[in-house]
Amino acid sequence: MGINPELVGRVFPANQSYQVGREKIREFAQAIKATSPAHFDVQAAKELGYSDVVAPPTFAIIVAQRADAQLIADPASGIDFSRVVHADQRFTHHRPIVAGDELVAELHVDQVREMGAGAMITTRAEIATVDGEKVATAISSLLVRAED
DSSP states (O other), X not given: OOOOGGGTTOEEOOOSOEEOOHHHHHHHHHHTTXXXXXXXOHHHHHHTTOSSOBOOGGGHHXXXXXXXXXXXXXXXXXXXXXXXXXXXEXXXXXXXXXXXXXXXXXXXXXXXXXXXXXXXXXXEEEXXXXXXXXXXXXXXXXXXXXXX
């Protein structure tokens, strides 16, 4: 089964929320070798004007990939995850992510482009607080390789 071209324009509504915790931010920052004290120390973050420890900008990938998972799990998409290569990722931040945020993401399928026997799928995850405040937009391109 190929990638369903009718995915373009489809919106996967926000589902389960993600609670941003201090330890999650600290673990992520350590994993990517971020060095700002504001990622680890509440007082350092407050001295910079944040309400709590602040996440590195790429932390938004955690919420975005949870949204992408809905698309990949949908049998109607035609996506075999074992054939997926993450081709591109971009973020636009509307405000920093801080510990204590409760986030959701609505996923939009913006483009499906055939590439030989495979396809490139571009999605846009609109990340917001559960109260509706925009936090980030994550654009992701997934290359789905053709079957051998």
